[in-house]
Amino acid sequence: MTPAAMPFRGRAKWGPVAFDLLLAALGALLAGGVLVELAGENAAMAALAAYTVYAVVLTAALAVGRAVTRQLPTVRQRRLDGREGWLLRSWRGEWWHANALDAGIVVLAGWLVALGLRAGDDWLVPSLLVAGVGAWFLVRIALVLAGRRGNETLRLSGEWVVHESTWGTASCSRSSIVRVRALSGTRVLLVLDPPAELRPCLRPWRRARRRPAPDEIVVDVAMTGHDAQGVAEWIDPVLR
Known part of the structure; x- marks a missing residue:
């Protein structure tokens, strides 16, 4: 049984949509105003204008993508390492x-x-x-x-648990997880013994502010269709 799915709506959805549209509008004004006027006289400004237009298009597309998404990714059964497993991946x-x-x-x-x-x-x-x-x-x-840098993903295969993030990759055997609990509305803590095998991203390009403890895996479920409590309550019996 999988955790209950939550619809993608309300402030969590429309707040970022509004922010993305605001950024796109500001970028469009910038590209259509000062930069375009100077682009004909300065090749470097033309390059900056081109990138600004590119970023505006991408950001507007992101806003549309959020707006049309009704359900963020949920736990799915997948074949992992030749056996049936579970996959939870953040919205990409x-x-x-x-x-x-x-x-x-x-x-x-x-x-x-x-x-x-x-x-x-x-x-x-x-x-x-x-x-x-x-x-x-x-x-x-x-x-x-x-x-070495990945979108937030949790894989539960027949023998292994693998967590990918912008910090890097942590993997451990299923039997090494001794406790699972929700840290907040968006994070799930897996306590390990023995510690996980870490494959970190190079330090200057890590997003996390501090190095995760080797005996912990912290999964961010903010951009999934579940809350942390639901994921924690689901993982614990699945691993037993």
Whole structure:
């Protein structure tokens, strides 16, 4: 039996939708006003205007995606490691939006560096600074492709529990989980003995402020169709 599913509605849904639309509107005003007026005179401003339009389109699409989503992802049975298991994955709209913005920044940085190098030695130092920013976001994308940064996901296979997040990946045997409880309305704590095997993301690109304790897994269920208490009450008997 799976935890009760909660509809995606109310402040949790429409607050972020309104915020996304506000950001898109501000970006559209910026791109359509100052940047576009200067774009014809300055190739760098044209590049910034192009990225702003790109970000506006992505953010408006994210708002529409939220608005049309009636139900966030819920627990599903999946075949994992050759056996029937359970999968709980956070809604991926925000995840793909963030990665698409990162990719756009990499392209923008490359564009600006090319313009700077073409402009001559006076722009060498600014070009190197922009290249550094682009490289930072390029590594973020590489870590996603390599599986070192992931969307919030919990997998319960026949023998293993695997948690993926922007911090990295933690895995442990099902038998090592000694206690499960809800920390808040959106987080579930799994206490382990022995500790989990950690495969962390590189430190500068971790989203979490502190390193998780090796004997704990904290799952964020904010962008799933369940609350923390329901997930905790479901996980405990499933693991027994």
